[in-house]
Amino acid sequence: MDKDRILATDEEGESKDWINELPDCILVSIFSLLTLKDVVVTTMVSRPWRHLGLQPILTRVNLEFDLANIFGINVRDDDYDEDDLFAEDFSKQVFVRWVNKVLQLHHGNKVDSFKVEFFFNRESTTILDEWIRFAITKGAQVLDLHLYSCTYSLPDTEETETFYDFPCWLLSELNPSPLKKLSLARCLLRPPPDFDRFNQLTTLYLYKAVVDNISLARLLSDCLLLESLTLDGCTGATDLIVGGPSLHLNDLRVVNCTDIERVDISLAKVAYLELVDGRPNLHLSIKPPHPARIYYDPMDYNDLWDTLTQFGSFLGLETLGMTVATWRIPQNLPMFRDLKKLDLHLFNGADLVGPLNLLNAAPRLEELVVTLLVDNFSENQQQTQSFSRIKHDHLRKVKLQAFRSTPCEMEFAISILQITTKLEIMEIDPFGKLYMGGGAWWDVLGVNVAYLSNSYWEEKGRSLVQEKLKEVKTDAQIIIL
Secondary structure: OOHHHHEEEOOOOOEEEHHHHOOHHHHHHHHOOOOHHHHHHHHOOOOOHHHHHHHHHOOOOEEEEOHHHHHOOOOOOOOOOHHHOOHHHOOHHHHHHHHHHHHHHOOOOOOOEEEEEEEOOHHHHHHHHHHHHHHHHOOOOEEEEEEEOOOOOOOOOOOHHHOEEOOHHHHHHOOOOOOOEEEEEOEEOOOOOOOOOOOOOOEEEEEOOEEOHHHHHHHHHHOOOOOEEEEEOOEEOOEEEEEOOOOOOOEEEEEOOOOOOEEEEEOOOOOEEEEEOOOOOOEEEEOOOOOOEEEEEOOOHHHHHHHHHHHHOOOOOOEEEEEEOOOOOOOOOOOOOOOOEEEEEEOOOOOOHHHHHHHHHOOOOOEEEEEEOOOOOOOOHHHHHHHHHOOEOOOOEEEEEOOOOOHHHHHHHHHHHHHEOOOOEEEEEOOOEEEEEOOEEEEOOOOOHHHOOOHHHHHHHHHHHHHHHOOOOOOOEEEEO
C-alpha cells in the first residue's frame, strides 16, 4: 500500500492522513480480509498498524499457510503449475518461522480449518506433528496437508519412502478428534488397529498418498459417517471393497490408481462413481443399489464393451461421462433406459458413429455433450446419414465442443438435428471445458497448434457452420459461439 495514496488535503491545503482517523475496529475488519503476506506489507506502512494488522490473524478461525499467503504465489494461476515448482526456490526457514510465529501468538479459542501447503517430507515430521497437534487441540474440523515434492522427480518415480507419516498416534493421545474433512497429499496413512479418531470423518481426499489394503479396509469399515472418498494417484492398495448398508458413502472417486486391481461395491448407496486411468484389466463389480452418476475413463479400452454392458444393466443410472479413444462403440449396445445425460470425450481413434449408437441406445436421453478431440475423423458420412431414419423423442439439449467445422463434424451435427424431434438447443463451441477426473477441469483449445487461437473460427469456421446448418429443417435454437 502506498502511503501517499491515503493522504488527502484539508481546507488549509495541508496533507492529512485520513485513514488513520478511522476507528480501530474498522481497520481490524479491513486487515482481516487480507492474506498473511499482504498484512505484513501493509503493517510496514505505519507503526500503529502493526498490532492492528496482526490482531485479526491471531484470532482467525481458518488458518491457511501456503505459497500464496507466505510468498504471494498462487499455483492455481495460469502462470504456475505444481510440477513446475521447486523447493530450492522457496525458503523453508522463512515458511516455518512465519507459521510458528502465528501459532505462538494465536489466542483464538477455536480453529475451524487448518491448511499447510509447502515442500515438506518425513524430514519435517517434528514440525508437522506440532502443527497438527495445535490444530486438533483447537478443535479443527478441516485439516489439509498438501505437501509438494522436495526433490525433482518424474510423476511416476517419486520416492514414497520419504513421505510424511500422518500421526494417527497423536490423535489418539488427544481428546476425541473433531475432524470431519481430511485431505492429504504425499503422505502415508496407516491407522492402527482399534483406531477410532476418524469416526466423525465425512470427507477423505488422498492425493499421491500411500495406503495399503489393510488401512483402506479399516478406513471404510470404521468411518461410518464417510460420505466422500477420493483416491487420486495413490499407491499401495490393490483391492477397494466398499460394502454394507450402514456405510454413508455416496461419492467415490478412484483416479490414476494403477495399483488397484479390484473394485467391489455392494449394498452401498454410492450415488456418484468415478473411475479414471486405472489398471488395465481392472475387475469391476457393482451390485445394487447402483450409482445414479458415473464418470468412466479407462486405461484399457479393450474392457470398454464389457463395462458398457454392465452399466447398461444398472437401474437408475441417469448420468454417464465417458472417454473413448482408439475404439469404436459397437452398434449392438445394451439399452440405457434411465440415462438422461451423456458426456462423451472423443480422442484419436474414435469415430462419430459411436455417439449416435449410444444415442440410439438411450431413448430417454435429455442432454448430450460431445467433445471432439480427434485430429481426423474417418470419412463415415454415409454411416451417420443412415441414422436419419431413427427418431429420438426426448433429447432437449446438445453441446458440441472443440468443433472445427470439418465435413465429418458437420454431418454429425446434421444427423443429430434430423433424428431429434424435440431438440430445443444445439450449442456449437470451438473451445469449451473438459472434465479430467478428480475434480479437475481443462480448457479445450482445439486439437492442433494452428487451432489454438480463434482466428480461423472467426474468419471462416463459424460462417461455414452457419451456412451448412441453415439448410436443415429444425425447431431447435442453434447457438454458434
